Amino acid sequence: MDTARFTSKGFLIPGIIGLVILAGLATLPLYGSLYNVVLVTTILMYAILTVSWVMFSGSSGYLSLATATFFGIGIYISTLLLPNTGALLPLLVVVLIAGLGSSIIALGVGALTLRLRGIYFAVFTFGLVILVLELFNWWEHSVSHIRGRFVMLVDNDIIYFIMLGIFVATVLTYYFLQRSKFGLALRSIGENEEAAAHIGVNVTMVKVITFGISAFFMGAAGAIWATKLTYIDPYVAYSVNYSFLPVLMAIFGGMGQIYGPVIGAVIFAYLQEKFQTEFPYYYMLSFGIILIVAILYLPNGLVGLIQKIAQRLRKGGTGEEYADT
Amino acid sequence: MPESIVTILDVAIGGLLLGGIYALIAMGMSLQYGVARVLNFSHGEFIMLAAFSTFTLHTVVGINPLLCLVIIGPVIFLIGVLLHRTLFHELSVRAPNVDAYAASSILASFGLLFIIQNLALMGWGADYRAYSYLNFGVNIGGAVFSANKLVILGFSVAIGVGFYTFLARTRIGKGIRAAAQDPQTASLMGVNINRVLALCFGFGAAMAGLAGVLYSMRIPLNPSMGMQYTFIAVIVIVLGGLGSIPGSFIGGFILGIIGEIVSYFDPSLSLAAYYLIFMILLLVRPKGIFGK
Numbered sequence: 001m002d003t004a005r006f007t008s009k010g011f012l013i014p015g016i017i018g019l020v021i022l023a024g025l026a027t028l029p030l031y032g033s034l035y036n037v038v039l040v041t042t043i044l045m046y047a048i049l050t051v052s053w054v055m056f057s058g059s060s061g062y063l064s065l066a067t068a069t070f071f072g073i074g075i076y077i078s079t080l081l082l083p084n085t086g087a088l089l090p091l092l093v094v095v096l097i098a099g100l101g102s103s104i105i106a107l108g109v110g111a112l113t114l115r116l117r118g119i120y121f122a123v124f125t126f127g128l129v130i131l132v133l134e135l136f137n138w139w140e141h142s143v144s145h146i147r148g149r150f151v152m153l154v155d156n157d158i159i160y161f162i163m164l165g166i167f168v169a170t171v172l173t174y175y176f177l178q179r180s181k182f183g184l185a186l187r188s189i190g191e192n193e194e195a196a197a198h199i200g201v202n203v204t205m206v207k208v209i210t211f212g213i214s215a216f217f218m219g220a221a222g223a224i225w226a227t228k229l230t231y232i233d234p235y236v237a238y239s240v241n242y243s244f245l246p247v248l249m250a251i252f253g254g255m256g257q258i259y260g261p262v263i264g265a266v267i268f269a270y271l272q273e274k275f276q277t278e279f280p281y282y283y284m285l286s287f288g289i290i291l292i293v294a295i296l297y298l299p300n301g302l303v304g305l306i307q308k309i310a311q312r313l314r315k316g317g318t319g320e321e322y323a324d325t
Numbered sequence: 326m327p328e329s330i331v332t333i334l335d336v337a338i339g340g341l342l343l344g345g346i347y348a349l350i351a352m353g354m355s356l357q358y359g360v361a362r363v364l365n366f367s368h369g370e371f372i373m374l375a376a377f378s379t380f381t382l383h384t385v386v387g388i389n390p391l392l393c394l395v396i397i398g399p400v401i402f403l404i405g406v407l408l409h410r411t412l413f414h415e416l417s418v419r420a421p422n423v424d425a426y427a428a429s430s431i432l433a434s435f436g437l438l439f440i441i442q443n444l445a446l447m448g449w450g451a452d453y454r455a456y457s458y459l460n461f462g463v464n465i466g467g468a469v470f471s472a473n474k475l476v477i478l479g480f481s482v483a484i485g486v487g488f489y490t491f492l493a494r495t496r497i498g499k500g501i502r503a504a505a506q507d508p509q510t511a512s513l514m515g516v517n518i519n520r521v522l523a524l525c526f527g528f529g530a531a532m533a534g535l536a537g538v539l540y541s542m543r544i545p546l547n548p549s550m551g552m553q554y555t556f557i558a559v560i561v562i563v564l565g566g567l568g569s570i571p572g573s574f575i576g577g578f579i580l581g582i583i584g585e586i587v588s589y590f591d592p593s594l595s596l597a598a599y600y601l602i603f604m605i606l607l608l609v610r611p612k613g614i615f616g617k
């Protein structure tokens with residue numbers, strides 16, 4: 001029964017922890033310093049990108065590298081609707097439009113490409129980032145003759161609250177998507193696409209729609225992130241790092257549990273804020289090393305590792321034979 | 326000759342000169358993907374690494390860039406073999422199936438990309454570097470090309486043909502071709518599969534290295550230049566049919582000519598044009614022009 005599921009211990013404790021963290025985050029501007037508010041905004045941005053990436057790629061097994069495209073489209077929609085000369089539309093409306101815009105493009109791209117299997121899809125989405133970057137470059141260079149754009153200033157607390165709102169919406173969407181029939185269909189695609197198609201799942205539709213939903217959050221996050229940037233050009237907006245970092249964060253955190261990607265995002269976004277400006281090369285170098293180590297030795301991420309250790313402790317320290325169950 | 330014919334000749338030869346490098350880069354990636362099953366996104370970083378090494382060896386030590394081919398090629402070959410023996414072999418042992426290996430090896434190659442690129446940034450800095458070698462004009466039918474471009478084309482074709490002969494005629498080459506078709510059956514027939522895969526990865530890296538040495542003669546170098554060539558290589562191997570070595574060689578020239586034609590109208594659109602071709606190709610004929 002549904003009520004039994006929602007009142008069971010398995011839901012209650014994580015639910016309470018989640019609410020406490022949310023309450024702490026929602027009141028942060030009251031007690032936190034400006035630095036902390038800005039830091040947590042960055043962390044939330046990466047958490048949104050990571051969770052929305054996992055929403056599609058984690059379940060379906062299709063490696064998407066298009067995150068930077070959808071995020072960048074959100075940034076550019078902001079530059080058009082929120083120029084520093086005055087906002088054309090209210091901030092929240094722009095965020096929604098950016099989300100929808102990214103979503104529509106994702107639906108188009110998805111409908112075209114999600115028939116492609118595995119490696120082709122990864123290659124295609126990676127190329128998409130470069131194509132969009134080059135097209136915007138060309139457009140700014142040859143058509144609009146505007147090099148570098150500026151977005152209007154927005155109060156840091158407002159940016160923070162909108163980012164937090166998008167983050168909560170992303171996590172809730174992921175949570176309910178996973179529990180729905182739709183999420184089940186997506187996971188069955190990830191396990192065995194032919195079998196899923198045989199039992200009557202409309203595989204293309206499920207993949208395309210989920211891809212579209214995940215792009216909504218990426219675009220919305222991009223739109224609000226744009227107000228934090230002082231200078232925007234295609235290289236800033238469509239940086240391939242926005243495609244790679246969420247993948248690393250998700251792998252490092254572990255995709256088996258909903259909080260895995262969030263933990264990965266928190267750790268890396270924090271490290272990035274601390275080290276990127278001062279030691280950019282060392283930061284990116286360690287990023288590469290950690291990515292390889294995580295792929296080799298942490299197949300289920302940090303969360304998987306912790307669960308494994310907890311399992312061993314519960315079995316009295318001799319749980320070698322249970323380690324992989 | 327009339328102006329328009331000179332222009333067409335200009336663009337066609339320019340395309341061939343560019344295509345030689347693309348062919349070499351793509352052949353390397355095709356070996357790594359077609360045989361070793363690693364879609365190596367750090368491929369371009371080996372080009373960058375070799376190009377910068379040539380720059381340093383030439384400007385600091387004073388070694389002739391062409392001599393660098395026989396120094397840097399083998400070194401990068403060894404790096405490639407070692408990488409496969411350690412990292413990619415380990416990944417293939419751990420992966421439950423072929424698809425999982427494809428995904429984990431792509432991600433590992435992204436890791437390599439960041440490692441190599443940032444080591445280069447630490448070593449050489451973020452500025453553009455260039456040197457001048459064989460930089461005088463040669464007149465071909467009214468159009469003038471710099472001599473180093475012609476030398477690059479000559480070496481690219483020689484390396485490509487040489488490697489193809491190696492694959493076709495030698496015992497190891499036969500092993501490689503067998504492994505490309507069916508790794509399991511090949512290993513049953515007595516091919517040391519781990520060795521062949523590591524060799525292929527090494528040869529692939531070495532070709533990127535040779536391309537880097539050659540290309541450093543004609544372009545300014547920057548530690549973040551690699552990605553662009555990885556991307557071009559991916560397009561060419563899809564164009565030529567994934568895993569087909571002759572296909573990627575010819576595909577390189579085709580892309581070079583297309584690039585020159587687009588650049589003739591608007592140089593800033595050539596990468597975008599590559600991608601559009603690639604997109605259409607993936608959707609219409611994912612097996613590539615020469616794929617079976």
